[in-house]
Amino acid sequence: MSTKLYVVRGSHPCVTVERALQLKGHPYEVTEWLPPTHAVAQRLLFGGRTVPGIRFDDGEKVQGSVAILERLEQRHPEPPLVPADPALAERVRAAERWGNDVLQPIPRRVLWWSLSRSPSAIPSYQAGSKLAMPPLLTAFVAPTILPIQRRLNRVGDESVRADLRDLPAHLERIDGWLADGTLGGSREQVADLQIAPSLRLLMTIEDLRGPFLERPAGQWAQRLFPEWSGQVPAGTIPAAWLEPLGA
Ligand SMILES: N[C@@H](CCC(=O)N[C@@H](CS)C(=O)NCC(=O)O)C(=O)O
Numbered sequence: 001m002s003t004k005l006y007v008v009r010g011s012h013p014c015v016t017v018e019r020a021l022q023l024k025g026h027p028y029e030v031t032e033w034l035p036p037t038h039a040v041a042q043r044l045l046f047g048g049r050t051v052p053g054i055r056f057d058d059g060e061k062v063q064g065s066v067a068i069l070e071r072l073e074q075r076h077p078e079p080p081l082v083p084a085d086p087a088l089a090e091r092v093r094a095a096e097r098w099g100n101d102v103l104q105p106i107p108r109r110v111l112w113w114s115l116s117r118s119p120s121a122i123p124s125y126q127a128g129s130k131l132a133m134p135p136l137l138t139a140f141v142a143p144t145i146l147p148i149q150r151r152l153n154r155v156g157d158e159s160v161r162a163d164l165r166d167l168p169a170h171l172e173r174i175d176g177w178l179a180d181g182t183l184g185g186s187r188e189q190v191a192d193l194q195i196a197p198s199l200r201l202l203m204t205i206e207d208l209r210g211p212f213l214e215r216p217a218g219q220w221a222q223r224l225f226p227e228w229s230g231q232v233p234a235g236t237i238p239a240a241w242l243e244p245l246g247a
Contacts, residue, residue, distance in 0.1 A: 003028040006053040008038050009129040012197035013065035014052040019193050020069050024076045034131045036148055066100050069190050081190045091182045092191045099194035103170060106163045107201040112149045113160040114205050114232045125230035165244045174217040184220050200225040206234035211245040
């Protein structure tokens with residue numbers, strides 16, 4: 001049996017786990033779900049509805065990017081994804097938890113809001129997917145899928161405006177971690193793998209890409225993940241909402 005990673009195309013925590021498997025040199029196969037069918041399939045396989053989930057080659061199953069990286073580290077310690085120095089390891093773990101709890105939901109909310117405004121951008125996020133639908137079919141199903149995703153992710157004007165207001169402080173924090181070596185070391189660690197994909201996914205929204213690229217955080221995410229499918233056209237987010245970012 002080979003290790004199987006269960007993903008939804010475009011999901012940033014799935015990218016986190018896939019990069020970790022690649023860094024460890026652990027062979028794996030990818031099984032892709034088409035949302036919203038993932039919810040039923042993942043619940044049956046793992047007990048919870050979200051991706052990523054992994055079934056290791058010996059049958060052990062783990063769900064959730066932080067739990068998967070932790071288990072991967074125990075099963076395959078080399079190369080390490082957590083620093084040997086205990087004080088730095090504690091900082092890296094704390095940054096990873098913040099990345100999972102605070103930062104990770106933001107691209108979900110902002111992106112589903114943006115795709116609801118610019119649904120013609122949806123096919124760009126399916127590039128490279130085995131399950132990519134023809135654009136006409138996507139246009140047909142989008143009015144059904146978008147409200148479900150908005151509800152699942154508690155997306156509304158107010159939550160997205162609050163996310164955009166909070167982003168400068170989050171970017172400041174990440175810039176600080178890059179400056180003090182918690183992030184952006186010579187080898188990628190669990191916090192890099194958790195935080196950079198969230199930034200990179202946000203940078204597929206053209207209105208955010210410019211302001212992000214002006215900061216160390218955005219430049220770092222772009223360096224770690226130069227290729228990323230998807231593009232929401234400029235002008236999707238109202239200009240007034242972007243003011244906190246200096247855009
Ligand atoms: N913090 C968890 C969250 C996973 C999560 O919410 N994944 C999203 C995709 S990015 C998902 O499965 N959403 C669909 C749903 O909530 O049903 C992790 O890192 O694994």
